[in-house]
Amino acid sequence: MATAAGAGYADARAVTRRAQHVATKNGEVESVSDGETEGIGVRVLVEGAWGFACDRRLSDEGAQDAAQRAVAFARASAGRAGRRAVELVPAPAETGEYRTPAKRDPVDVPLSEKVELCLRAEGAMKHEDVKITEATLRAQREHRAFRSSEGADVYQEFVECGGGIDALAIRDGRVQLRSYPSAHGGSSSQSGWEYVEGLDLPGQAPRVGEEAAALLRADPCPSGTTTVVLDSEQMVLQVHESVGHPTELDRVYGTEAAYAGTSFLKPGDLGSLRYGSDLMNITADSTTPGGLGTFAFDDEGVPAGRQPVVETGVLRGFLSSRETASMIGAGHGGSMRADGWSRMPLVRMTNLHLEPGEGSFEDVLGDVDDGIFMCTNKSWSIDDKRLNFQFGTQIAWEIKSGALGRMLRDATYMGVTPVFWSGLDAVAGPDEWELYGLTNCGKGQPGQHAHVSHGTSAGRFRNVQVGVRDV
Amino acid sequence: MTSDGRALELAERAWRAAEADEADAVVQVEESGFARFAGSEVHQPTLISDETITLRVVRGGRVGCAVTNRTDDEGLRETARRAAEAADSAPPDPGYPGLQPPSAVPDVSGYDEETAALTPEEQAAAAAQAIEASPEYGLYGYFTSGVTETAVASSTGHAVSQRMTDASVLAIAASDDSSGYAEATSWKTGDLDPAACAREAAEKAARTRGATEIAPGTHAAVLEPYAFSELLWYFGFSSLGALSCLEGRSYLSGRLGERLFDESFTLVDDGLDPEGMPKAFDLEGVPKQRVTIVEDGVTKDVVWDRRTAKRAADGHESTGHALSAPAQGFGPLPLNLSVRGGDVPAAELPERVGDGIYVTRLHYLGVVDPREGIITGMTRDGTFKIEGGKVTKPLVNLRFTTSFPKLVEDILGLSEEVVLVNRSDFYDERYPFGTRVPAVATNAFTIVSTGSGPGL
Numbered sequence: 001m002a003t004a005a006g007a008g009y010a011d012a013r014a015v016t017r018r019a020q021h022v023a024t025k026n027g028e029v030e031s032v033s034d035g036e037t038e039g040i041g042v043r044v045l046v047e048g049a050w051g052f053a054c055d056r057r058l059s060d061e062g063a064q065d066a067a068q069r070a071v072a073f074a075r076a077s078a079g080r081a082g083r084r085a086v087e088l089v090p091a092p093a094e095t096g097e098y099r100t101p102a103k104r105d106p107v108d109v110p111l112s113e114k115v116e117l118c119l120r121a122e123g124a125m126k127h128e129d130v131k132i133t134e135a136t137l138r139a140q141r142e143h144r145a146f147r148s149s150e151g152a153d154v155y156q157e158f159v160e161c162g163g164g165i166d167a168l169a170i171r172d173g174r175v176q177l178r179s180y181p182s183a184h185g186g187s188s189s190q191s192g193w194e195y196v197e198g199l200d201l202p203g204q205a206p207r208v209g210e211e212a213a214a215l216l217r218a219d220p221c222p223s224g225t226t227t228v229v230l231d232s233e234q235m236v237l238q239v240h241e242s243v244g245h246p247t248e249l250d251r252v253y254g255t256e257a258a259y260a261g262t263s264f265l266k267p268g269d270l271g272s273l274r275y276g277s278d279l280m281n282i283t284a285d286s287t288t289p290g291g292l293g294t295f296a297f298d299d300e301g302v303p304a305g306r307q308p309v310v311e312t313g314v315l316r317g318f319l320s321s322r323e324t325a326s327m328i329g330a331g332h333g334g335s336m337r338a339d340g341w342s343r344m345p346l347v348r349m350t351n352l353h354l355e356p357g358e359g360s361f362e363d364v365l366g367d368v369d370d371g372i373f374m375c376t377n378k379s380w381s382i383d384d385k386r387l388n389f390q391f392g393t394q395i396a397w398e399i400k401s402g403a404l405g406r407m408l409r410d411a412t413y414m415g416v417t418p419v420f421w422s423g424l425d426a427v428a429g430p431d432e433w434e435l436y437g438l439t440n441c442g443k444g445q446p447g448q449h450a451h452v453s454h455g456t457s458a459g460r461f462r463n464v465q466v467g468v469r470d471v
Numbered sequence: 472m473t474s475d476g477r478a479l480e481l482a483e484r485a486w487r488a489a490e491a492d493e494a495d496a497v498v499q500v501e502e503s504g505f506a507r508f509a510g511s512e513v514h515q516p517t518l519i520s521d522e523t524i525t526l527r528v529v530r531g532g533r534v535g536c537a538v539t540n541r542t543d544d545e546g547l548r549e550t551a552r553r554a555a556e557a558a559d560s561a562p563p564d565p566g567y568p569g570l571q572p573p574s575a576v577p578d579v580s581g582y583d584e585e586t587a588a589l590t591p592e593e594q595a596a597a598a599a600q601a602i603e604a605s606p607e608y609g610l611y612g613y614f615t616s617g618v619t620e621t622a623v624a625s626s627t628g629h630a631v632s633q634r635m636t637d638a639s640v641l642a643i644a645a646s647d648d649s650s651g652y653a654e655a656t657s658w659k660t661g662d663l664d665p666a667a668c669a670r671e672a673a674e675k676a677a678r679t680r681g682a683t684e685i686a687p688g689t690h691a692a693v694l695e696p697y698a699f700s701e702l703l704w705y706f707g708f709s710s711l712g713a714l715s716c717l718e719g720r721s722y723l724s725g726r727l728g729e730r731l732f733d734e735s736f737t738l739v740d741d742g743l744d745p746e747g748m749p750k751a752f753d754l755e756g757v758p759k760q761r762v763t764i765v766e767d768g769v770t771k772d773v774v775w776d777r778r779t780a781k782r783a784a785d786g787h788e789s790t791g792h793a794l795s796a797p798a799q800g801f802g803p804l805p806l807n808l809s810v811r812g813g814d815v816p817a818a819e820l821p822e823r824v825g826d827g828i829y830v831t832r833l834h835y836l837g838v839v840d841p842r843e844g845i846i847t848g849m850t851r852d853g854t855f856k857i858e859g860g861k862v863t864k865p866l867v868n869l870r871f872t873t874s875f876p877k878l879v880e881d882i883l884g885l886s887e888e889v890v891l892v893n894r895s896d897f898y899d900e901r902y903p904f905g906t907r908v909p910a911v912a913t914n915a916f917t918i919v920s921t922g923s924g925p926g927l
Contacts, residue, residue, distance in 0.1 A: 023800050029561040033797035034553040035538030039521065053518035056540045069518050069591065076595035077506055077513035079602065084512065111535075111560035132718055170719045175842045254927050255509040257611040258643055259896070261834065262927050342519050381837035381870075383849040388870050388922035390847050392839055412839065414870070414920060445507050445613050446517060447898035468872060468919050 002067040003149050006075070007044035007051075009088065010067065011148035013299060014040045014058055015341035018107055020139045024118040026132060032111055039341035042066040046074035048085025052344040088322040089332050091302055093151030098296030101289070102192030106139035106161035109193045114139070117201065121165050124205030129213040131170045136185055137163035137196060138439075144299075152301035160292060160451065161196050162188025162437060165205055167212035176215035176409060177394055180204045181436070182233050183377045188437040188451065189290040211395060214407055221396055221411035223467035227371030227460065228413055229364055232434045234393050235456035237377040239354050240441070242417040243275070243282050244452070246386035247309050247317070248335075249324035250347040260443045261384030264417065265315065267328045273315040276421025279357055279459075282310040284319055286334065286350035292437040292451035293337070293350030300345060302334040309352065313421070321347050339448035346444050351435075353455040357427030364426045364460050371399040372466055374411050390414045390468060413466045420461060428457035478622035479632040481524060481542055486624055488544075488551040491528035491558070495570050495625030497754050497795055499523045499900045503617030504591050506598035510609045513598055518591055519617075523900050525754075527796040528554040529570075532563035536796045568777035571789075573628045576758040579742075581749035586636035586660040587618040597665045601642055604666035605673040608644035609927075612654075612672075614665055615639050617901050623756030633751045637903035639893045640665045643852055644673035648682075649865075650925040651675025652697065652832045652852035656893035656905055658748055675831060675853045679925040682865040685856065685918065689873075691827030691883065692916035693820045693857065698830045699810070700892035700906045702846060703738075706875040707805045707906075709841040711740075711764055712792070713779035714802025722844040722876055723770055730769045733882035735813055738765040740774050740805040741907075742791065747807050747891055748903050752791060759791035764805070776803035806894075806904040813885025813909055822860035823883040823912040828869070829855040829862045830916070839872060847872040849922055868922035874915070883912035 002010035016038040023030040039056040040063050051074025055062035118135035125133040139161045146154040164186015166179045181187045181199055189195040230238060245251065246263040254262055265273065275282075286304035288294055295304055300322050308316040318328065319335040324347060338345040365373070379392035396411035397404040433455055441450040478498040485496035500522045507515040527536045528551070535557025539550040589597075597614040615638065622632035639656040640663050653671035655663050694702070706722070715721035742750040742759035750759050755777060763771045775783075776793035779802060792803035821829060831853030839845040847870065854866040886909040893905045 021797065025800065028566060029534070029564055030800045031536065031797050032534070032557040032561050033536040033538065034557050035536075035797070036550075036553075037523070037538070037540050039540065049512075050514060051516050054520065056521050066520075073504070073506075073516045073518055073591040073595065076592040077516040077598070079513055079595075079599055084510075111557055115560050115562075168718075168720070173719075173725070173842065175720055253510075254609070254611065254645075255514050257509060257645060257927060258507070258613060258641060264923065342521060344515050344517050346515075379837040379839045379847065381835050381847045381849070383868055383870070383922045384834050384851055385923050388849065388868070388920060390837075390839075390870060390872065390919070392837075410840065442896070442898065444515070445897060446503075446505050446519070446615075446901075447896040449898065465920075 001064045002042060002044045002071055005068055005071040007046050007071050009045040009149055010042065011146065012040055012042045012063065013341060014145045015142065017142045017340055020107060020111065022111065022114040022118055023136045024122055025134045027119065027122060029115060032115060037340060040066055041341045042070045043344060044070045044074050045086055046071055047078055049074050049078035050086060051077060054342045086323055087326045089325045091322060091332065094297055094301050094303060095153045096296055098156040100159045100190050102159050104193040106159055106193045107141045109139065121201035121205050124202045125165060125167045125209035127209040127213045129169045129171050129216055130167045130209045132168035134166045135201065138188065146301055148301055154297045154301055156295060158190060160188050160190050161193055162186055163196055163201065165201050165208055167209045169212040169216050171216045174216050176212055178208045178212040179376055179394060180208045183394060184440055188292060188439055190292050190294050191290050215395060215409045218407040218409040221372065221408045221467045225463055225465050227368050227462050228464040228466060229371060229373045229399065229458060229460045231375040231458050232456045233376050233436060234374055235354060235459055236436045236454040237380055237391060239352060239454050239456060241380060241382045242386060242389060244349040244352045247319050248347045249318040249320040249328060252318065253324060253327060256443065259445050264385040264387045269315050270330060271316065274313055275310045275315050275418055276313045277424045278312045279424050279427050280310050280313045280421050281355035283353050283355055284309050284350055285353060288351040288453065290435055291351035291453035293453055298334050298336045299338045300333055300336040302332060305334055319347055319349060337450055339450065343448045346448060348450045349452040351453040356430040356433040356457045358429045361428050361432050361458050364428050364458055365399055366402040368399045368402055372411065373397045373399055373404060387417050412468050413464050414468045415464060423462040423464065424459055425462055426460035432457040478620040479624060479630060482622040482624035485524045485526050485547050486626055488547040489526060489528045490551060490555055491530050493570055493626045494526065494528045495623060497525045498622045500620040501617060501901045503615065503901055504594040505613055505615040506595045507613040508598050508602060509611045511602045513595060524550065525795050526550050526554045528558050530555060530558045533558040533561045534564045534567050535561060566778055566782060568781040570625045570627045571629050571756045574758060576631045576751040577743055579749035579751045580745045581658045582634045583636045583659040586616055586638050589616045589660060601640060601665035601669040604669040605644045608646055608673050608676050610669055611643040611645060612641040616660055619901050623752065629756050631752050631756050637748060638663055640668045642669045642672040644669065644676040645927050648924060648926045649676045649679040650852045651679060654697065654893060656891055679853060679865040682867045682924045684921045685828065685866055687918045687920055689915055689917045691824040691914050693824055693829045693910060693912045695831050695910050696890040696892055696908045697832040699908045699911045701833045701836060702875055703808055703906055703908060704894050705836045705838055705846050706844055707808050709838045710844060711773050711805045712802045713773050713775045716773045717779060717782060720841055722842060723773060727770050731876060732765055732768040732879045734768040735882050735885055736765055736768050736879045737811040739763050739809050740807050741809050742807040744809060747809065747907050748905050753793040754795040755793040757789045757791040757793060762790045774803045774805045779803060809907040810909060812887050812889040815884040815886055817886035817888050817910045820884050820886060820910055820912040821857045821862050824857045825860055827857045828866060829857050844875040845872065846875055852925060867924045869918045870920045870922055871917055872919045873917040877915040878913045881914040883914055886910040
């Protein structure tokens with residue numbers, strides 16, 4: 001339909017998504033919801049200009065209406081003469097199927113079992129000073145069919161699940177939060193329910209509650225310049241914000257300037273820019289088992305793969321689409337992802353990892369005479385070019401002579417991306433490497449959420465400014 | 472375009488499909504167009520058509536929700552089955568406040584035929600107007616408009632609906648070393664001038680080349696409405712809802728009734744204001760009320776939904792600020808914040824500052840400490856030095872980590888002009904909202920480091 005209406009290229013994604021969410025708070029059920037959405041999104045190129053339209057009706061009529069509207073909007077949007085005509089790097093017309101390996105489909109796990117698990121985990125966080133306990137679990141199943149005018153024909157089924165617990169301690173006007181396994185809704189994986197069972201939320205809950213309460217009496221993080229060790233969970237945030245987003249090639253070309261921002265990187269930096277120390281190795285891998293960014297084909301039909309982004313501290317790759325790969329003359333895309341059926345695919349992170357180094361966590365601490373160990377993200381902010389950042393963590397400990405000392409609250413640190421990464425002088429080894437999945441990565445106008453994963457180990461950074469806050 | 476009554480009819484069909492002691496359904500219908508541009512070319516033109524039904528059922532005191540966009544009878548039956556299963560999976564909910572009884576909702580404006588009738592071609596043309604008005608800079612932003620209809624119907628007999636329109640234009644005029652920002656939003660597209668918005672951004676950009684640094688520290692500052700609106704919104708969602716206040720997480724917890732801010736600072740949440748993005752009711756059908764949050768510097772109240780009002784058990788009632796049922800864990804939120812304007816022409820605010828900084832807009836805010844109202848972020852697309860009461864040299868982007876309460880405790884002046892600033896990033900279902908704020912001059916804006924220069 002789209003090509004008949006004048007599109008030189010067209011693709012369509014039909015998507016059905018089922019998403020369950022359970023939340024409990026202070027021993028009571030806060031929300032049990034079971035949602036579904038379905039529809040088709042049609043993307044077209046007309047005379048070198050994009051158009052996209054969607055329709056909730058999964059029918060011939062819905063598809064045809066979306067195609068016609070996409071073509072009309074592309075034609076209307078083409079604008080002035082002389083505009084850059086979109087070109088796509090060639091891609092084979094892929095066909096194939098993919099299904100998330102799962103022992104137990106998380107959506108089929110009874111909601112009552114999910115509620116019971118939340119309540120049990122919450123109950124184990126009880127402490128005199130913990131005034132609010134929360135537990136959340138999520139499960140999702142998505143079917144995605146992709147076809148293009150070039151002959152691609154792909155069908156994929158994904159399941160995800162995850163969750164987390166939070167304890168909020170309050171006393172004398174002071175408020176402190178601890179979370180597990182991650183802040184901001186926990187962690188998720190593209191896996192069966194066995195992932196959630198492996199998190200052992202009830203088993204971790206007593207520690208979470210006790211740490212939240214202990215933070216009320218902890219000293220504040222001092223200000224100054226010191227050595228910082230980040231745990232793997234805070235390292236996730238560090239990788240996501242200061243490496244993932246700036247290496248999205250659409251940001252490099254400015255197409256995200258109006259919202260999420262641009263990048264300090266330029267196309268010519270590829271292969272030469274010193275991003276960090278020799279210990280910095282970052283890989284984009286859309287084949288990682290359990291990764292939320294794992295697939296067989298992205299939302300342009302490009303096959304999954306593994307590529308270096310930073311090798312021994314040097315920029316080696318960008319996250320790209322067929323369009324942006326054509327613009328830079330390198331790569332073949334493979335990072336295009338859309339939030340459901342009603343949004344146009346964008347360049348997004350898939351799974352972006354900090355490759356492990358050597359040794360244990362204790363080895364990382366070992367060379368620190370005086371420093372701070374920071375765990376679990378609490379707040380984050382970074383500038384539009386992804387250079388100047390300030391991140392805060394839920395909990396910290398001082399490091400004295402290679403060992404952890406007193407607990408510290410309200411820890412923050414600040415830096416400039418390549419300067420900060422140049423201070424990386426230790427990354428813990430494969431035994432410390434953990435995979436986290438987050439579901440709140442925002443980008444695009446209209447806004448889109450992406451689900452992405454990061455595997456990281458704890459890392460040590462020298463000469464970091466810490467304890468920055470207005471008091 | 473949505474048809475009048477479509478949403479209410481769907482909501483009625485949805486709750487009637489439920490097998491429950493009581494049930495309500497919220498329907499959100501959307502037809503929208505988004506002409507997003509970068510480098511002066513439209514690159515993400517997006518047309519969205521959707522209908523979302525959120526069904527909440529109560530069975531034996533147990534509450535469950537299901538969401539769908541399948542509107543045929545089979546889709547509604549399946550949704551009712553899933554909602555019942557969700558309810559049956561939970562223990563009884565002692566905090567459940569019951570459904571809204573039949574009640575009249577205020578007659579608000581917020582629907583404009585001209586805006587509703589905009590075609591994709593006209594949306595693209597509006598984007599083109601902006602682009603053509605900034606020939607000297609690449610333009611980055613969007614023109615968007617939409618027509619939405621929200622309806623709530625329930626087994627109590629309550630049935631309300633509202634059709635709304637919204638239109639926004641956003642423009643960043645930028646080159647490698649300069650950038651300026653402007654935006655405009657309204658429920659009437661006739662209020663918008665995309666070309667004027669682009670020119671405002673370009674004129675701002677032209678003054679940002681050659682940016683220099685400034686020493687960190689607490690500075691006097693003028694914040695344009697774009698910047699003030701964003702700070703206020705972050706403070707609002709972390710501190711101005713009843714749940715955070717009841718739980719002791721809010722800056723206002725235990726501080727209601729106190730004189731905390733400058734007496735020139737009066738803050739309301741007013742969904743009924745025709746100059747804002749009017750709403751007749753919230754997402755559980757409760758009529759919207761105008762809530763005075765701060766009056767002449769004295770804290771008065773926060774915003775409430777039915778659940779927090781029941782929990783407080785102190786005579787409070789819902790003020791019409793509930794989110795949709797699956798999201799009510801966030802508590803009620805003030806989506807229509809409005810700060811009373813002052814007595815200073817905006818152009819004269821720098822004189823109140825003397826020496827300080829001038830901030831056009833902010834970027835990527837984060838709440839560092841909600842209990843103390845401390846927020847961090849960056850300035851962007853138009854930061855300048857104020858010297859001798861005049862806006863002078865451009866500055867690089869600045870990282871601030873500042874106390875919002877201190878900022879409005881030490882106000883030097885508020886502009887006469889009050890501007891509606893869009894606060895929706897258009898995630899999920901379209902539900903336009905914004906804040907109405909003046910520009911503010913303050914004695915307390917804390918810069919902690921300097922960043923990169925303006926521009927791409």
